[in-house]
Every structure is written in structure tokens, then in C-alpha cells.
């Protein structure tokens with residue numbers, strides 16, 4: 001291939017989902033496909049998840065939810081949104097039967113106002129320590145009571161939170177807070193069927209975090225948390241392979257046609273890429289190319305460099321890049337430009 | 347990309363800045379021919395719109411007729427960073443402005459922490475604003491606990507880890523409303539922070555900053 005390409009192995013993605021679904025059962029699995037499915041391509045990835053039997057997709061915003069419905073994701077698959085701005089078009093979102101993760105009375109009222117024809121599906125969020133969104137424990141009873149009072153327009157489907165994964169103990173505290181919030185809601189008369197708290201790590205590691213549903217992004221793409229935890233140690237396969245062509249060779253240096261304008265961090269000098277099964281060090285990153293020290297190796301223009309992949313041919317994984325750059329795999333895959341060609345393997 | 351109905355975040359591109367920068371570069375170049383550097387989708391500014399604005403300002407673009415229109419013996423200079431206004435130069439203006447809206451507000455007590463890994467803990471009771479932009483939009487994760495956005499007339503520090511689609515600003519005793527705009531960088535001749543300050547605080551080239559934001563955010567032209 002003569003252009004930078006992210007090859008997405010949808011079969012590997014489906015295998016990851018199957019392994020994760022088995023692990024978290026009897027809890028259900030929501031496949032998180034926000035941020036263009038972590039740079040993997042929201043529509044093809046969502047279709048693959050649905051083909052694998054997933055009935056919940058985490059889409060983050062209304063725009064992505066509408067896009068997936070327009071691309072044929074059926075209405076018996078719930079599409080969960082939770083980044084809700086001040087000027088949302090809830091009418092279109094309710095028509096498309098999206099689910100809303102709601103943190104404030106203001107959001108609840110805006111949704112209720114738009115919900116004339118049917119009942120909008122709502123999941124109320126309690127803040128259990130992350131302090132991003134979610135109602136505080138002081139605001140919680142009023143939020144629950146209002147959702148119940150609006151029951152002609154709002155169907156209270158779920159109660160949820162998101163945790164910090166700072167330590168096992170901190171997560172235990174968050175789980176306790178979540179349980180208290182559930183108890184308060186119950187006392188107020190709420191009868192929710194979908195309680196959810198965990199993302200990848202807690203869903204994988206802790207039975208007491210799973211409740212009725214877990215929301216899994218990173219692990220489904222074979223992106224592990226790092227710090228020694230590899231995807232293979234979790235029996236997960238990296239889904240994305242990033243390649244780019246060698247466009248020039250000179251004096252033991254190869255120029256590879258992908259750069260920081262394409263989303264490869266400019267700080268990537270020192271990481272390795274693979275050419276014909278041999279690893280070489282990146283010397284520098286420019287706007288549209290990288291320079292690789294190939295030493296004595298015989299490298300030809302037109303060869304394909306693998307930046308990262310599943311590691312089976314000796315190439316680095318995104319985990320290795322992330323550890324080396326002091327970040328997480330999610331940042332590397334979401335940073336890639338949408339202009340990079342995505343090639344999908346069924 | 348078009349602007350989403352929700353307007354949570356955007357890269358707004360000032361095409362008259364590109365046109366004016368082009369004119370300045372042409373004047374400075376004298377007899378040499380200035381050619382626009384349009385790589386990486388015009389450094390994330392959008393190649394189609396930038397081409398029109400740059401040509402308007404007198405800069406050349408490499409196309410099939412290029413040699414014919416410039417003359418064979420011309421001496422060329424390439425305009426990249428300067429064309430997009432990425433360097434501190436009194437005659438040039440930055441073309442890109444990156445901003446996002448406050449989508450949540452909250453007050454926390456001393457000892458409470460923020461975002462993944464609880465990497466920041468409030469030393470005293472404080473007000474926070476949740477802003478709808480994160481590393482998937484190009485706001486580097488290394489800005490966690492380091493970078494600031496301008497909100498309500500002052501720089502506000504990012505506290506806790508930048509997440510994929512959101513970050514938290516510490517407002518201290520000040521407050522913000524949902525819908526308020528937080529600015530990452532823009533035109534420093536007004537109130538906005540400068541892209542080169544944002545870039546150098548993260549030790550990254552400005553060209554990388556604008557290319558990555560511009561390729562992920564909805565772009566609005568003005």
C-alpha cells in the first residue's frame with residue numbers, strides 16, 4: 001500500500017467482544033464506539049458489534065447516534081449518549097430512539113420538553129468521585145424525583161456512574177456510593193433494570209463492578225491499560241495495524257510517508273517501526289514523514305513500514321508506543337487523522 | 347466535516363487572516379515566488395478553503411499550470427507556518443481558533459479528587475467546569491494538570507487527566523455557566539491565548555497542534 005493506512009481487523013474485534021461478553025456474563029456488554037470507534041471507524045465497527053450480538057452501543061454524542069441510525073443500526077440496539085451540550089436537538093434524537101445519560105435537571109427538562117410523541121429513554125448519572133459530570137449526592141434525590149414525575153414523557157431505564165480507576169480501594173468506595181444512590185432511587189420509587197458503572201478495566205477485573213451492564217471501549221479494540229499489562233495477557237487482540245510506505249532511502253535512513261500532521265506524535269523519536277520483520281528506530285518526526293534509522297539493512301522504496309500492529313510479526317504494539325511516549329493507547333489511535341485510509345478486514 | 351448541531355467544540359478558521367498573511371509574505375518576498383504549503387490538509391485548516399484565500403492574497407499553489415504561470419526561472423519560497431500565523435510576528439495573524447463549551451459545573455470540597463487516576467486533589471473547596479474537548483479532538487493528554495484554557499476572562503488550569511472527550515478546569519472561587527466558551531488558543535491580539543504558547547507548554551510544534559485539532563474538530567470558516 002502506498003498511502004498511510006489503518007487496517008482494522010473486524011474479526012479480531014468480534015473475537016475480543018465474544019471473550020469479553022463471556023467474561024462479564026451475566027452482565028450485558030455495551031460496546032463503546034465513541035470518538036469514531038477510538039479511531040477505528042464508527043459505522044463498520046458498530047455493524048461488526050451488532051453482528052456479534054451486541055445490543056448496546058456507547059456513542060457519547062447525539063451526532064454519532066444519529067449517524068449510526070442513518071447507517072442502519074437497528075432500533076432494537078440501544079445507542080447510549082452522555083455528552084449532552086446546551087443546544088442539543090433532542091427532537092431528532094428522540095425520533096431516532098437514542099438513550100440519554102442525564103446528569104442535571106436542566107437536561108431532564110429539555111428532554112421532557114422534546115418528548116411529545118413518545119417516552120425518551122433516560123439513564124440518570126450519579127457522581128461517585130470522578131467529579132466530571134453526574135449529580136452530586138445532594139442533588140440526587142431531586143433528579144430522581146423529577147424523572148419519576150415526568151414519567152409520561154420519560155422512561156427511567158437506567159442508573160449509572162463512571163469511576164476513576166485510581167486504585168482498587170478508590171473503586172470500592174465508588175461502588176459503595178453507587179449502591180447508596182441506587183438505594184435512594186429505589187426508596188423514591190424508581191424501578192430501573194439497567195444499572196451500570198464499569199468500563200474496561202473494572203468490567204474485566206471485578207465481579208462486584210459489573211451490575212447489569214458494562215461499557216467497554218479500550219479492551220474491545222485490544223488496547224490494554226499498560227504498565228506491564230499486555231493485550232495478550234488479557235487474551236485480547238489489537239484490532240488496528242498502522243502502516244505507511246517507505247518513500248525514500250538514503251545513507252542508512254529511510255523516509256516513511258506519515259508524520260505528525262497525520263497524528264503520529266512529534267515526540268515519537270525513539271520508538272520503533274518494523275520493516276520486513278525487522279525493527280528500526282524512528283529518528284525524527286516531521287509534518288508528513290518520519291525518518292527511520294535503518295543502519296546496514298537493505299530497505300527499498302515502496303516497502304511498507306508497520307508502525308504498530310498485533311505484534312505477531314515482531315512489530316510493536318500500540319501498547320509499546322504508549323508506554324514509550326508516556327501515554328495510553330487510546331490517545332494514539334484517536335489522534336490519527338480521519339484522512340488516513342481505513343481498510344476493513346471482515 | 348460540518349459543525350454538529352450541538353456546537354460543543356470547534357476549530358474556527360479566519361480566512362481573511364490567511365489572505366492577509368499571504369499578502370504580507372508576498373510583499374516581503376520581493377521578486378521571489380511564494381508557494382503555499384498545503385500539506386496535512388493545509389495544516390488542518392482545510393485545503394480547499396485555504397487555497398482560495400491564499401491565492402486571493404497573491405500566493406501560488408502548486409498545480410499543473412504552476413510552472414507556466416510563475417515562469418521557469420522563478421525562485422520559490424514555501425509559506426507554511428507563517429501563512430497560518432503560527433509564529434509571533436506583528437504583521438501576521440493566527441488563522442485558527444480552538445474553543446469548546448462548558449457542559450457541566452460542580453463544586454467540590456477540599457480533599458476531593460478529579461478525573462481518572464485521581465491525579466489532582468482540591469486543596470480547598472473549589473468550583474469546577476467540565477469542558478467538552480479531550481484528546482480525541484487533539485487536546486494532548488500531556489496537558490493534564492499543566493495546560494490552561496481561557497474562560498470567563500482568565501486562564502484556568504486543567505485539573506486531573508484530560509479524558510478522551512472532556513477535561514475539567516479549576517475556577518477557584520469564580521464560577522461558570524453551562525454554555526460558556528473556553529478557549530484553547532486563538533488570536534492573541536485580542537484576549538485569546540496564542541497557539542505558540544500552548545504548543546511550547548507541551549513541547550510540540552505549533553504546526554502539529556493545529557494540524558491535529560483541525561483534522562478532528564468540526565471546522566467553521568469566517
Ligand SMILES: Cc1ncc(COP(=O)(O)O)c(C=O)c1O
Nearest residue numbers: 032162199200215216217218219
Ligand atoms: C462513560 C464511559 N463509559 C465507558 C467508557 C469506556 O472506557 P474504556 O475505554 O476504558 O473501556 C468511557 C470512555 O472513556 C466512558 O466515558
